[in-house]
Amino acid sequence: MKVSSDAFAGLQSQKPDALLALIAQYRADPRADKIDVGVGVYRSEAGDTPVMRAVKDAEAVLLSEQASKSYLGAEGDQRFAQLLWQLVSGSNRLGTRCFGLQTPGGTGALRVGAELLARARPDARVWIGEPTWPNHAPIFREAGLQVRTHRYLGATGGDIDFDAMVSALTEARAGDMLLLHGCCHNPTGTQFSQEQWMALAGLCLQRGIIPFIDLAYQGLGDGMEEDAQGARHMLAAVPDALLAYSCDKNFAVYRDRVGALFIHSGTESSLELARTNALTIARSLWSMPPDHGAAVVRTILDNPALRTDWEDELADMRRRLQIVRQGLASADPLLAPIATQRGLFSRLPIHADAIATVRRTHGIYMPADGRINIAGLNQTNLSRFVDGVLPHLPGYRGNSASDPSAPQEVSA
Numbered sequence: 258m259k260v261s262s263d264a265f266a267g268l269q270s271q272k273p274d275a276l277l278a279l280i281a282q283y284r285a286d287p288r289a290d291k292i293d294v295g296v297g298v299y300r301s302e303a304g305d306t307p308v309m310r311a312v313k314d315a316e317a318v319l320l321s322e323q324a325s326k327s328y329l330g331a332e333g334d335q336r337f338a339q340l341l342w343q344l345v346s347g348s349n350r351l352g353t354r355c356f357g358l359q360t361p362g363g364t365g366a367l368r369v370g371a372e373l374l375a376r377a378r379p380d381a382r383v384w385i386g387e388p389t390w391p392n393h394a395p396i397f398r399e400a401g402l403q404v405r406t407h408r409y410l411g412a413t414g415g416d417i418d419f420d421a422m423v424s425a426l427t428e429a430r431a432g433d434m435l436l437l438h439g440c441c442h443n444p445t446g447t448q449f450s451q452e453q454w455m456a457l458a459g460l461c462l463q464r465g466i467i468p469f470i471d472l473a474y475q476g477l478g479d480g481m482e483e484d485a486q487g488a489r490h491m492l493a494a495v496p497d498a499l500l501a502y503s504c505d506k507n508f509a510v511y512r513d514r515v516g517a518l519f520i521h522s523g524t525e526s527s528l529e530l531a532r533t534n535a536l537t538i539a540r541s542l543w544s545m546p547p548d549h550g551a552a553v554v555r556t557i558l559d560n561p562a563l564r565t566d567w568e569d570e571l572a573d574m575r576r577r578l579q580i581v582r583q584g585l586a587s588a589d590p591l592l593a594p595i596a597t598q599r600g601l602f603s604r605l606p607i608h609a610d611a612i613a614t615v616r617r618t619h620g621i622y623m624p625a626d627g628r629i630n631i632a633g634l635n636q637t638n639l640s641r642f643v644d645g646v647l648p649h650l651p652g653y654r655g656n657s658a659s660d661p662s663a664p665q666e667v668s669a
């Protein structure tokens with residue numbers, strides 16, 4: 258007799274991805290002047306997400322020169338890791354205190370780091386400033402860790418209230434982890450000042466808190482060097498730290514999934530333990546990371562001409578983001594904080610109902626938490642965007658129709 262089993266009936270249903278639903282809605286909208294500030298990728302003035310010139314050139318080099326596609330090993334491309342470490346630390350060598358593991362994107366790096374912490378300190382809590390990239394908490398929870406959120410924004414949501422953050426962190430215990438965006442915060446665009454980074458480094462050192470820096474947007478804020486300064490302060494101060502790096506935005510290789518986890522440890526023996534455990538974790542997750550995107554990045558960073566061209570194009574992208582930020586900020590004092598923020602994102606204090614209204618009436622697509630992708634705007638659509646959203650911001654010419662929205666989750 259056949260035994261019928263419903264293998265998956267015990268699963269809990271999952272919420273559909275809100276951002277994917279928004280993208281589908283945007284695509285289905287026939288209006289020619291619709292505006293997409295939802296999707297989290299860089300867009301040129303023309304609205305494209307082009308392959309960068311140096312990436313195309315490096316791909317041509319690989320096509321003609323790559324002699325084998327044999328396995329690389331769980332640690333991935335070690336020359337790639339070494340070159341990336343140079344970008345992060347300004348130093349040439351990974352050395353005896355740091356190990357770099359190539360991962361599928363920044364997400365892969367965060368997940369291996371989370372699993373590593375769960376093995377090393379199963380009782381550790383991970384402190385995450387709220388709001389953050391909606392995938393952060395799930396990554397740590399899926400690794401079996403407890404997540405605690407802390408406040409870091411001021412009352413308007415446009416800047417950092419550092420005292421509030423430090424006081425929220427008084428509950429953090431030795432051995433807990435503190436997740437920090439290295440630059441260009443997603444979704445708020447806020448950044449710590451150098452003094453604040455130094456204060457955070459002192460706090461981690463004194464209290465035995467392990468920092469996990471998520472550096473996903475280096476070069477899209479103030480510059481490659483400038484955007485690494487916070488991470489450098491932290492790495493110089495504390496014995497143990499993790500850093501998740503994503504090349505997906507600054508090389509615009511999103512779908513190639515390019516990243517690395519850097520493990521920084523106070524002693525060589527601990528580093529060796531962390532290294533072998535990270536390799537074991539990676540082996541069970543994806544065995545070996547995908548090669549192509551990392552090989553492209555390695556080819557660019559190893560070739561002075563390609564590297565200069567990449568830096569130039571990245572600088573153009575950065576300048577364009579700044580121009581749009583200035584344009585928004587000068588349109589109305591309510592938008593002024595956007596000029597001080599950096600990277601792809603800022604967050605408007607706009608109610609979820611108003612977000613639905615501007616979508617209906619103006620074809621402006623933004624996720625329910627009010628995050629806007631600055632690169633979705635350009636000279637053609639900026640004033641229409643401002644006209645659409647401004648009346649819905651709290652404080653706009655006495656219009657009290659909207660309150661700051663309760664943040665809702667989006668997934669990318």
Ligand SMILES: Cc1ncc(COP(=O)(O)O)c(C=O)c1O
Nearest residue numbers: 362363364390443471473503505
């Ligand atoms: C803050 C932050 N960290 C990490 C990631 C993950 O990057 P990747 O696409 O390389 O996995 C993202 C992606 O949006 C992000 O915004």
